[in-house]
Amino acid sequence: MSDSPTTPSPESPRTDPAPGVDPILDAGTYTTLREPRASGRLALDGAWHQISPKYVVSQTLQNVAAIVITVAVWLVIGLFTDQWWHSIAAGIIVGITLFAQIVLPRQARALGYMLRADDLVFRRGILWQRMVAVPYGRMQLIDITHGPLDRAFGISKLKMVTAAATSGVEIPGLALGASEALRDTLIEVAETRRTGL
Template sequence: MTDSQTNPPQVPTPRTDAGPTQSPVLDAGTYVGIREPRGAGRLALDGQWHQISPRYVTSQFVQNAIFIAVVVIAALVLSLVLHQTWAWIPAGVIVVITLITMIVLPRQAKAIGYMLRTDDIVFRKGILWQRMIAVPYGRMQLVDITHGPLDRAFGVSQLKMVTAAATTGVQIPGLSQAAAEALRDTLIEVAETRRTGL
């Protein structure tokens, strides 16, 4: 066996005839099996869904825990130092909403996915309020990777695709750094190919 057979390429490369090829990098360390609504009215597509990293949920838990701590400390300062006991009402509401968000977050994360098709990338999220966005490769103007300090600590990034129409911009959270970079390079290369064909 040759080296190319034993060590397949890890970065997806574009195909001008049928869209980008698939890559093991995009599925390394991600959820397996996207969570979809079960009703007859659900939106369904044929193809392979790629999902986000479970480390995204951990990162969001830590960020929300820090936010709750800041809210509680602020309420303590207002009530004990300034004798403003009313501060516990908005603080309690904020904490409860944040805790509900944290409870729902793992299910939401499993419903986030993207699919590389021949002419576009499809992004989906949500169970009750399902949203699907298809972004044509030739319409992409910017592909950007962002990650804050906690995201870097957990090794996750957010990839943002911007098109001429602001409403079709897509942000894919919770990608591993390697997957974000591989996806960015693929999208840029395929977008250039599609634009030259317009």
Template sequence: MRPGDDAAIHGSHLGDDAVLDASTFDHIREPRSAARLPLGDGTWHQIARAYVWVRIISTAVSLLVVTAIVLALWLLLHQTWVWIPGGILIVILAWTIIITPRQARSIGYQLRHDDLVFRRGILWQRMVAVPYGRMQLVDITHGPLDRGFGIAQLKLVTAAANSGVVIPGVTQLAAEQLRDTLIDVAETRRTGL
């Protein structure tokens, strides 16, 4: 690590944890199993609480559409077989709505000296470290529902096709701050290679 790199990561842009932690969950939820992926040391930042509402609304709309199609085929065309695939989809979508708050509390990211660590999952756990010097693109995406709730997705792309990370449900202000800071830090790390 070169002199000044630490200041670039924890300096004026990223040192403002109030922006990164505004409207987020209080603590990251982790599995209780002894075989879990440990969180380690450092400050973990959570996603915005509004992400839960965006996921619930979008899943509920899908649930209503599937239910309407199943009912229309059953009532108008007397197709009773439609309840088998339709019922399976309805159960899956309802279960998704129920577990969304728990899933959202397990998502977090940590900014370390050399990389960004992303973590998600309770049952199926995933932890990915993205080195700052390997980042090629930092992308912010948000749809109409995301914009309405003031959140976005931050996508980090590296040279390896399957190593990209998408951090969902980051507040718009935090996403912009992270994008600018990660690009600055990635540039300083690339020139040192």
């Protein structure tokens, strides 16, 4: 039996607290943020928080449902009409959905947010990396949404709306406890940092 610590794989969710890990925000999330390998990548100092792997499962089920519905409609139209154009439309929809499914796990591991002194930074993407810093004092609305499938997996989406519509941020795949804790923290900090709009 080895005494060396085991390092969880980036695919496995966090289950135990580590130094600098928030027990609520990081419960059941990915352990390592996937970042571009290029030397010119955007980098910040601080602790990144990630989303739950259940987001990938929920989105996969939604993608499978979209493909099943598309194929069913394609079959029905094919049986009752002599049209051929529906095959092109069905093929495009299925192709786009399959591509989205293939890149979904990598995209999910690249999503992260960081709580800094004056703002929240949200990042997404590997090839086209995007970082948005939302000042606490500019937040006007913080909304938590979750559909039936998200509720079944215990995840939700937190949306922050600011005075500038382009700087609004949506963080999908948060555990319900994490989204509620993050909402309460953001509301509390925003009240103390409120600026003129």
